[in-house]
Each structure stands twice: as structure tokens, then as C-alpha cells.
Amino acid sequence: MKRIIVVLMLSLVLLCACAPPLPNEPAPLSLSYRGLELTVGMAADDAIAQLGDDYTVTEAESCAGQGMDRMYTYPSLRLYVFAPMSGAAVVSSVSYIDDGVQSAQGVRIGCSVQDVIAAMGQADEESDTRLIYRGEGSVLTFGLRDGVVVSVVLSGE
């Protein structure tokens, strides 16, 4: 009897190992910069502290007094931050400005559509002007012109 149970359990383990992965919730998407994976909703103060101080910042008050929007411009990257009236500031969007930076998958401005698909897999939405990948609470958009990436933006859903 014990043998049968052991065999059954082993079979079960093997079956699980061979089965295709269960459809999980999509993972949060990120963009790399200076060794840091930037995600939407991450604590902005931590990110800014780690990215260095070679930035310029522009800010604007939300027109209904909901908080402050800030745009930090680094070499090759812009970090958009929302600071609510109460609570911690969070990253709301990230965008690459030029080809001086690339994502962890090796995608940068100037890549071809084929490069992006090869690195990232098939997009959730495709058109002549953009490739869109959806993750948990975030969207990564590659703006295209003539089949070439002209913008890379990570934003909230």
C-alpha cells in the first residue's frame, strides 16, 4: 500500500512539473535605469535617492488640490511622480527619452518592431503606431514610426 501511495505522489509531482504554467496574474512591468528596475507605484523617494542627483525637476499642482505632479528629467530618462496631499509620493510613469538607455530585455529607442517582439514576446495590442504590453497595474507602450521604436513609456493602467 505504501508503495502505491509513494508512486502516486511521485506521479503527481511529475505531472505538476510537466504541466504548462497556470495562467497567473501578469507580473508588474518595469523599465531599467542605472541598475534599478523602475515600476509604477513604487516609492518615489527611494527611487530618486538611488538614481543619483543629476536631474532637473518640474512640478505642477493638481488643479483640484489632489497633490503635486513632478517630472524628474535624468540623462535619457524621465520619471513622473505623483505626490498626494497625504501619503508617500509614488512613481506614476517612466519614459526613455533617447537611445542612451535600454530595458532589461535590451529594448531601446531605435530598435525595430521585430527586435521588440523578439525580446519581449508578442504584444497584447499591436498597431502601426504602437506595441502595448500589459502587466499587473501597468502598461508598457512602445511608440512606433515606420517600424522603429520612437518612444518607450511605462505607465499605470
Place this chain on the structure above:
Amino acid sequence: MKKTKWIWAVLTFVILTALLFGAAQALLVPHDRAANPEAFLLQDYFEADTAQDEVVFVGDCEVYEAFSPVVLWQKYGISSRVCGTPQQLVWHSYAVLEEVFERSDPKVIVLGVYGLIYSEPQSEAYNRMVLDHLPASSTKWQVLSDAIVEGESKLSYAFPLLRYHDRWSQLSWQDVTTLFSHQEPVSVRGYLVQNGVVAGNAPSHEGALPPRATAFGEMALDYFDRIVTLCRDNNAELVLIKAPTDSWRYPWHEEYEAQVVALAEQYGLPYYNFLNEIETIGLNYTTDTYDAGLHLNVYGAEKLTAYFGKILVENYQLTDTRLRDHDCVVWTEDIARYEAQKKEGAK
């Protein structure tokens, strides 16, 4: 006899509960106009006598920070009002316009087009600034279904106590006194005076995120279509406008402009993009903005309004109400408040 007593007891209980509920609700809904005047812009509208309004503006901060009804009246005699609220989306504007047509017979409706770029609900705060103030109606209920964001309850718009019940710990004596005193409007006919000057650069969306989508969304276009129909059914001309602002925070992308131009052509509507008229209007972004170019201040709004007023009188049959005694009395009060706010600032 016993049965009658029971009925009275139940009736008394129900009435007392309703009274308590009503009193608690009146006390707990936010009252702090000074801290957040934008939240009370529409309340100003519903507390005013709006029957004479011939021009009504709807939209977001691109209308309530850009057009001064006082200037329209002083220069052209046009009786107008702004029904704008922060991030007023197209479905909000539709719900507001239904109420506008219930209360008045405007000849021209001016719609700010920036809201068209959003086709999904954005935030509860902006919903509240419109829908909390609208009286109960089937339109409000229907728009609520489309407007609420995750976690919001439609019922809380009918009974705000359900939303604000946890404000009891923040109650102040001011909340109590507000209930029993007359509240001055936060705006002058819906225009929120901003007299600060923070210099900015000429309009540009350098640094802005790219367009939200390749095309305006289905819900925005559906409500836009309803607005067109509503205006036509009420014999009002619909005019589309884009305020002369363009920034990293509120970008006006070429893609947006092309779609508005196409919509205007499709429906046969006039469209004025004041970004194309900056020099003619005489705007100077070192003096005419209170937040480095995101919005116009009162000096910029006065220039824009004077320019737009001329377009209105040249193209529409509007009454010069400066010649009517009744209107002069009403406007004297509004002008005095406008001049005071211009001197001191509304915020």
C-alpha cells in the same frame, strides 16, 4: 386602538430616523470651501438664478480658468456662466448640460475639448465634484454607472452619508456653523479667479507623455454624440474650444488636434483652437499664467475672453443685457465680487 398606536410608533420612528440621517448627512459632507474651492464650483451654479444665461461653458479647468463671464458682460453684454469642474469628462459635461437645459434656454454651449482624451473613469474626487452636486435624475443615475471607479458605490451619490460617515472624527465647529449660515460663492459665475503670476514658457508639450491612445475612446465619443444631440434638441449652438495652454502636464498632442478637427467636420461644428491665436489674443506667458503656463491667470483669461466674446457676438444672435435694469443690478453684485477677488485672490 392598539393597532393605531403601533402605526404611530412606527411612523414616529421612521420620521425621526430620517431626520437624524438627514442631519448627520448635512453635517458630515465636506464644507471647507476655502481649502478646496473647485469642489464647490457646481454648487455655485445650482444656487444661482441662471434663467437668463445665453452662453454656458462646460469642460475642465480649460474653461473655468480661462473664460470670465464678467468680461463677456462688461464688453459685450453677454449673459454667461461657466459650469466647469476639475477634469470634467465628457459624460460629466453631458449630465451637467441636461441640468442646464432644465433651468435655462442658452443659445450657445461652449465645450472644452480636453476631456475627449479620456474614455474611462479617472478618479472619485473628480466624480464627486460634479455628481455630488447634481440633483437626482435618471441621467445622473445612468452617468454614474459609466463614471464611477473601482471601489465606489452608486448609492453613496444618492446618500453621501454612506461615503462621508467616517468624517465624524474631523468635524469642527466650522462644519456646524456652515450649516446655518449663508455661504458666499467660491467663483464668479463659475469662473475661479486666480490672480497669481508665475512666469512660464510659450505653450509646448516637450517632456509630456505620448498620447493616451491612438484614437478617442468609444465612451467619450458616445457622450460627445449625446451632447451634440442634446444641444440640437434644445436649439443651442455647440461650439468647441481648446484653451491656449499646452504643457508637459496637460499636453495637447497633434493626434488630439487632428481628431477634434475631424469630429468638428463630421458634426458640422465650429472649433476654435486658441493655441493658434496666441499672438492675436495678445497672451504673454510671463504674465498671464499663475502656474508657469499650465493654466491662465485672471489677466490671461480676460484677454482670451475679450477675444472670444467678439467671435460670439459676430456669429450668434445674443442679447445685449447691459440695457436691462434687472440685469444691471444682478451683475453689479457679481462685478464687485470679481474685482475683490481679483485684488485679493480667490484662493
